[in-house]
Amino acid sequence: MTGHGHPHGPVRSEPRSPWLHGSWLRAIWVSFLFAFIAIGISAFIRYLLGFPLHGAEMQEVAATFGLTFWAIGFTVGIGCFDYWWGYIIGSPNWVQEDHSAHGAYSWRDYFKVNTDHKVIGIQYLVLTFIFFMIGGALAEGVRAELASPGTQYFSPGTYNGLFSAHATLMIFLFVIPSFAGIANFVVPLMLGAQDMAFPRLNALSFWLLLPGGLIFLASFAVGPFAAGWTNYAPLSVHAPIGDTFFTIGVQFAGASSIATAVNFLVTIVTMRAPGMSFWRMPLLVWANLATSSLVVLGTPFIAGSQFMVLYDRVMHTHFFDPATGGNVVLYQHIFWFYSHPAVYIMMLPGFGIISEIISIHSRKPIFGYRLIAFSTVAIGVLGFTVWAHHMFVSGMAPWLRIPMMATTMLIAVPTGIKIFSWVATLWDGVIHLTTAMLFALGFIFTFVIGGLSGIFLAVLPVDINVSDTYFVVAHIHYVLFGGSVFTIYAGLYHWFPKMTGRMYDERLGRLHFWLTFVAFNATFMPMHWLGLQGMPRRVADYDPRFATLNFIISIFAFVLGASTLVFLYNVIHSWARGPIAPANPWRALTLEWQVSSPPPIFNFDEPPQVVGGPYEYGVPGARHAIVTVHEPDPQFAGVATATAVAGSTLQREALLTAMKHILVVANQTVAGDALIDAVRERAGAEPLRVTVICPQNDPGGDWVTDDRQLAQATRERLDQTLARLREAGVEAAGEVVDRDPYTAVMDQVESSDPPAEIIISTLPQTRSGWLRRDLVERVRRDAKIPVEHVVVDVHQEPAAGA
Amino acid sequence: MSAIKVGIVAIIVGAIGTVAILVTPSWFPVAAAVQAHRQDDLYLALMIMSSFIMAVVTVFLVYSVWRWRARPDDLRDGPPIHGNTTLEIIWTVVPTIIVIAFAVAGGVVLVKNEQTTSQELVVKVTGEQFAWTFQYPNGVVTHELVLEKGRPTEFAITSLLHDVIHSFYVPQFRVKADAVPGIMNYTYATPTRVGKYVLICTELCGPGHSLMRAPVQVMEPADFTQWLATQKSDQSKGGA
């Protein structure tokens, strides 16, 4: 996260109390208030109509309205709608270009409504990873039960809930939104845009996801939904109340997904940098274009199917009731019309990620760029024509089966094209086995297996045999874990430096890969055989002759779970303490790598000019785009400019490092005269650029404390300082940082752009917390560059702002 | 090594894989119906195709990584190859032919498997939470599925009207069809082997899904006729 030291745009005047402005506190009480009001109104209407206010039906009504309005209330309370509300009511405080909620200036911004696509991307990735762990824990519960025949730990209803929630969380709360998170961070940068087309809608998309996930989890309190993530009628219609939680949770996850997709489509179509034709877009962008189209067109069908189940449950309608003219198979048609494209929604972004990684880490243009782009779109279109291959044994119209087999078979062709193209990209490359590349290679191996088992499943007689057995479980995990999850890991490793500004530990990454790869194959390969032998899926008990194999599978499943912890440790440790990452560690050509790591808050100072394709490796001097960094105001004479119009980061950095770089560290004393004099003195001698950091320790550490005033005051003082420095002809930048001063200084010293000299400004000895902690001595000892200590007595100087 | 040579190695690996597949004892439970034998042959063909595809992808992948792996300080780029039209045409057309071939084969097997004749035995199968019931043409009702070896059998499958979806699956026959409330679903099997098998429910139907099974037995024609007659007289006497 970088900051310019002040938020852009005017700050809306907001209520001081955190209970009243957009915050977690307000989200909590508004959500429950909405829920209670909704339940109250529905109960009142039932009372007026003469229906009973107790019993199963009332419970269903209460759950339906309560959960729906609780989730809506949550998004209102956290602040997603404040801007639009101001617009609607014509609030005098409303400002059209309001960037007060934009950008990460401290870690707290990640827990609030923020409109910066980079912040939202990271919010998505962290939240979805948490749901990945929860979904994984549920799977370990399933595998614990399956380790031996017979039932050991869970009642049948709970066990059915375990695998139902496992799949639901993994699909709706992990794979789909995780790709949205990666794309959120990367795609606007790749396009040369400053953000997405609709940043506020983007924030709402994220905040819709959390209540949706919580609704799924809350079902465990009333008896988890237990009809599978597929929720087939009539089982779902007659199931206990947990099923209602599922139908409503899906709506919020779906709404989140659709809103994100609309955002991506509009962004990709309208916000590409000048010169970026469709044929100069990176393949990740193509992938997101196709995926978003699928989401917009397909997701409403699962919404519709779950509405219908909900209506059958709560209003006793007869969509799926054969006794009164409804149709059971109808549910499956509507459900799978989305859920088949859903699997491409869960795979196409991964394909895009792999295209980027294989090309960059083997230093070669992607082989067959246009055909890969075409095949991506083809998979998207064909994906809508194959849904009934999930219904071959369902009793649907028999004539539909063979055409569906044909279309399903054909989808293998564009998929195969991609695999062959990726292998051809590797051929004769310069291959760097980074962790991202390892996962990409592992992905190719496991995805080919999953794709082949898919071809088996397309062949009708084979499908009739293995449908609903462990063969299908093997297939789906090969394409969803060996496929999607491997690509998510690959993407996270590849873009980790860009997102966090740190490098991850490569050895731990390698360990993570091998553990995952071995444990994954050992867990899921034997399942093919189990399915062929006739072990059905979604069972807690099985034929005792499968006992040994199930036991071995369970052991490896736990190893697979443990491998996630290696990843978690690597991410957390590297994010906090990893080596500072350069702007372009992979020497890549796409636009996201042409800005700093992490990128500036508004990404680019002006739209980059795209002059070539994104994969022009191997051609000396070839460029994808020209990125311009703005020079400071030319009225400040005597200062070497930082303008660099260059195709390479190296040129820009060379220009900047020609000037002497001084680090100024001050908090309350910033803007003090003595400090500014000290800096001016040095500036008189030579061209100077100054970085000012204001380490601000939060006094209470309590996340509900409103320290906005405090940060605001510090920022204003900092702005004053920067202004005065610039008046003196010094190029100055700075920010308020939220950590202890020693670490803040050492971060600068150890960064890729270290200062030549440090000035630390403190209060007098008797009043300085920093001096009590020997800050200056420790820095002098460890930084090994000259450190000057300036004492500023703020009580003797005229009021320095605030 | 040139790409052609690597390709030859890949084909050899695929052939070795094929041999391994052919010598492996069957992946499946015993085949006890005509439909089972057909499905097993189709499956074998798919396995052999997969062996070659897997070999091609893996050999080229592993070879590339082994041959062109670079040290971290190697800052060169690879050659600027963007594609090869001939190759791209080949790997579009050949897979298309392969998948169409298997689709046709699958269609042919399906039609053969579901062909009906006049001397068919029709057994009505009803699923409910959590048991199976079978009804024979002469009115006999049992909870055990008994069939006649060599006799084409049609299963008319449904679920009770207010029940949920179940699925009729006999692994040894390789046939399956969902039991759906409100409609009649059909599948076909001609048993070829005397023995005891199992019918497993393969559609999540509630807490009892894991345990919803029924025994299946295939008898010689004479034994079957006798069994059916005995059942009939037992039931009309008001017995079992």
Place this chain on the structure above:
Amino acid sequence: MTSIAAARDVPAPEERAHVSAYHKSLLQSPVFLGMVMFIGSEIMLFGSFFTAYFYIRFSHGEYPFGGFEIPKGTTGVNTAILVASSFTMHWALVSASRGRRLGLILGLGLTLIMGLTFLGLQMREYHALGFVPSDGAFPTTFFALTGLHGMHVFIGATLLAIAFVRACRGKYAADDHLGLEVTGLYWHFVDVVWIFLYTVVYLL
């Protein structure tokens, strides 16, 4: 977990303007495009309910099946009202782009009134039908489709009300009334869906 800005990120005073200029020029067509795509997803939502309707309808012989009847005539009047409201909406939009405030406000007001009339008449018809959704498969699909449409008319009416108030406050200019265009597009969508629905469910 913060890192320090490199000195190349100089916060120049004009930067605020840079952000706005870059951002704003792209804002005109994207909002409209976004509404088009959102309407695409809404069409698919109606699609899922129409799928249910057609599937159930064509698995029965006569129509309406189950002995239920629906009022083509009175609903036909309602259809005419909704179609007319699209014309007044169009009038409002044309007035806006010509800077004619009176036409804009009258057009919006009439559209809103007609939309609310449609809703009111539909609710009366629901009452007079004599059957409820739980009575059978035909009532289920009938209420599901018309109810889904009714909800969308309600959303459209809300957007119209917001636009109406803003128009009265003079917030729309001849060259800057994107919110109005987007509202108009949504209202036309609601109307088109109704025409299709009425034709298929009532007439055919």
